[in-house]
Every structure is written in structure tokens, then in C-alpha cells.
Amino acid sequence: MRKGYDYRSLVETLCRQEREEEWFEFKSGNSNPERIGMYISALSNSAALCEHPFGYLIWGVDDVSHNITGTAFNPKKEKKGNMDLESWLAVNLSPRVPFSFITLEFDEGRTVVILEVSATDSQPVSFQNEEYIRVASAIQPLKKYPETERKLWLSFERESIEAKLADSDLSIEELSSMLARDEYFIM
Secondary structure (H helix, E strand, O other), X not given: OOOOOOHHHHHHHHHOOOOOEOOEEEEOOOOOHHHHHHHHHHHHHHHHHOOOOEEEEEEOEOOOOOOEOOOOOOOOOOEEOOEEHHHHHHHOEEOOOOEEEEEEXXXXXXXXXXXXXXXXXXXXXXXXXXXXXXXXXXXXXXXXXXXXXXXXXXXXOOOOHHHHHOOOOOOHHHHHHHOOHHHHHOO
16 A cells, blocks of 8 residues: 555546556455455556556446445455465465555445555566466466567566666765775775
């Protein structure tokens, strides 16, 4: 969950879209833990492929009309075996991509739950040792789409690690003070 982010506007914006995209999905119900885990994998991989920083699964929105209907799903109360849902999902993901559940109240007591999943940035995310992707509005095993898998791997190279770590707002003096120049020239 991003502090201070306007999730209400996000829901309203996504509801205005003509159709669901590979990086966001609406649900009225369905709290099946295995299915949610598959969604986390698929949304993280699809968000990376579509160059979005996050993927979303939103409960409480009709997937045809995009009207806010509300949901009874409460992820904080859900369990898988003896584990809380969030913990169980996290241990079954590889790599453990960040995700969070956000609950919002809309008019007339309609509850909307958002699952926000970070886009993967180094390798495809798997759930229970299977990597997934969204193809149109369906979750599919990534291995069935080798060209999509190739594109996903290539997407990890879009921004090099050097560019991610570089600070471009430094003056020459600040940069010089950060470099160990004397160490570099010792033989």
C-alpha cells in the first residue's frame, strides 16, 4: 500500500475503461486462495510486460458493466489452513513480489477490496512453482506462450541496474566526494 495514494480515484479511473487490461481485473467475489495466488503471479508479470508499475485485482466491481457493486470479501479474515491468507500467499511466491490488500468504502456501504501487486523487475513471478500471465482476460501458464515469455525477459533489460542506481542530480563536487579516487589509483 502506497502511503497517501488516492486508491478511490484509481478505482474510479479503472471503472471508466472500456475493458479490463492484462494488468487489471475486476471481480465480484471469488476468494479462492490458489486463484488469488495465480492472479498475483499473472498480474505482476503482466504489469511488467505492459510497463505498468503495478497490477490490480479489484473485488466489488462488476467485470462487464464496471459498476461498483461491493463485495463481502475480507482478506484480513481469510485463512489457508492455519495461516493468514497474506502470509500463505507470500510463501508460495517466487520471487516474493510486494503486494497488499486495500479496503475502501464507497457510497451506500459498498466495500471494494484492491489487491495491488508490484510489477516484477528481475524474473517472472511464480506461484507454487508455476509462472502465470494474463492473456486478454484469462490467466494462463506463461510456458504456453514462449514469445510472451521472451518479451517478459527482455522487459527486465529496459532499464539497466546502473540507470536505476544512478543519481543524476549531483554536482561535480558531490560526485567527487563520493568516489574513492585515492583508492582507485593505489596499485
